[in-house]
Amino acid sequence: MTGVWIMNSTVVVVGGGYGGSSVAKALDAEDGVDVVLVEPRDAFVHAAGSLRALVKPEWAGNIFFPYDGLMARGRVVRDRVAAVDADGRGVTLAGGGRIAADYVVLASGSDYPFPAKTDSDATAEALDRLRAAHKELSAADRVLIAGAGPVGLELAGEIAAVWPGKRITLLDPADEVMPSFTPELRAELRRQLAGLGVELRLGAALAGEPETPAGRAGAFAVATTAGDVIEADIWFRCHGVRVNGGYLAGSLDAGALTERGQVRVTGTLQVRGHERLYALGDLTDLAEAKMAAYAMQHAAVVAANIAAQVRGEQPAATYAPSPVPSVLLPLGPEGGVGQVPAEEPDSPPTLLPASAVAAYKGADLFTGRFAELFGTA
Numbered sequence: 001m002t003g004v005w006i007m008n009s010t011v012v013v014v015g016g017g018y019g020g021s022s023v024a025k026a027l028d029a030e031d032g033v034d035v036v037l038v039e040p041r042d043a044f045v046h047a048a049g050s051l052r053a054l055v056k057p058e059w060a061g062n063i064f065f066p067y068d069g070l071m072a073r074g075r076v077v078r079d080r081v082a083a084v085d086a087d088g089r090g091v092t093l094a095g096g097g098r099i100a101a102d103y104v105v106l107a108s109g110s111d112y113p114f115p116a117k118t119d120s121d122a123t124a125e126a127l128d129r130l131r132a133a134h135k136e137l138s139a140a141d142r143v144l145i146a147g148a149g150p151v152g153l154e155l156a157g158e159i160a161a162v163w164p165g166k167r168i169t170l171l172d173p174a175d176e177v178m179p180s181f182t183p184e185l186r187a188e189l190r191r192q193l194a195g196l197g198v199e200l201r202l203g204a205a206l207a208g209e210p211e212t213p214a215g216r217a218g219a220f221a222v223a224t225t226a227g228d229v230i231e232a233d234i235w236f237r238c239h240g241v242r243v244n245g246g247y248l249a250g251s252l253d254a255g256a257l258t259e260r261g262q263v264r265v266t267g268t269l270q271v272r273g274h275e276r277l278y279a280l281g282d283l284t285d286l287a288e289a290k291m292a293a294y295a296m297q298h299a300a301v302v303a304a305n306i307a308a309q310v311r312g313e314q315p316a317a318t319y320a321p322s323p324v325p326s327v328l329l330p331l332g333p334e335g336g337v338g339q340v341p342a343e344e345p346d347s348p349p350t351l352l353p354a355s356a357v358a359a360y361k362g363a364d365l366f367t368g369r370f371a372e373l374f375g376t377a
Contacts, residue, residue, distance in 0.1 A: 069375025157331025
């Protein structure tokens with residue numbers, strides 16, 4: 001009696017961030033799938049915990065998760081991808097060599113200024129950088145945060161929770177804080193910021209960067225576009241996200257990329273015009289905030305569709321951004337604001353009190369969830 005031998009399908013996942021790690025884990029559990037995760041870092045970095053790691057360096061080790069326990073069968077290649085085959089049949093590595101594939105998932109995410117995202121591929125170096133920045137911040141009495149989006153707001157809350165006496169100024173060119181959210185959420189946010197002693201200056205940006213480098217202690221005065229001057233002892237940049245898609249410029253046709261370098265995707269999260277190439281997370285052109293929770297939702301759709309194709313079926317899982325923006329925004333371990341879509345259609349969004357935000361996210365910043373994902377729980 002002769003058996004039928006079926007060769008496994010190889011899936012290369014480019015990037016081991018929130019979405020990349022999630023899709024790699026899900027596909028690793030599928031029969032007939034071999035997963036290769038290409039990632040330059042020696043560990044997953046839970047970026048949502050980076051700001052607390054800055055103010056509590058003794059806690060910083062909680063945001064790093066080695067990739068060893070992520071997959072049972074798949075493998076991790078520590079490298080960067082230099083180019084992707086347009087037909088999804090493989091990738092070329094920056095360190096030399098090529099990995100053939102049946103499917104490729106683009107999950108290389110984005111970069112963001114330190115400390116919201118670490119700027120080292122080695123855990124030991126990243127921890128040293130956080131400890132050094134903590135020492136600088138400890139020595140500063142006046143803190144300027146350029147950017148009052150979710151990152152800047154969360155950084156202000158973390159600093160105020162550890163050092164209630166520091167004078168914190170949040171500067172942003174927008175006329176309103178969190179403008180896409182409900183007036184009730186914005187009012188509660190302002191109330192909590194005032195209670196923490198955080199000064200919110202809207203409608204102005206820095207006229208030029210301070211002479212003191214970001215994250216380094218040293219008194220300075222800097223002009224704003226509103227014509228006034230802010231004096232501080234340290235500053236942090238909390239704006240300027242940059243898509244990690246440079247390796248795609250020579251790989252994909254111009255129609256698959258936006259002017260910002262984001263990847264155009266279909267409802268099934270396939271790269272537009274490609275059957276075996278998928279993209280997820282910050283890299284996509286989806287009209288939604290670039291958040292870890294969304295990237296992980298994308299991962300579930302991509303994993304389901306690739307698994308279907310491996311079985312000889314058509315990809316049927318789809319993703320559509322929610323018309324109602326969601327947020328869980330801690331202001332330290334005990335404060336914060338939240339908004340989620342209502343359970344009833346066409347109802348106003350549900351606002352979450354600070355106690356709920358703390359219970360859901362603020363207390364441990366979801367580190368327990370990632371300990372389970374990476375097998376370190």
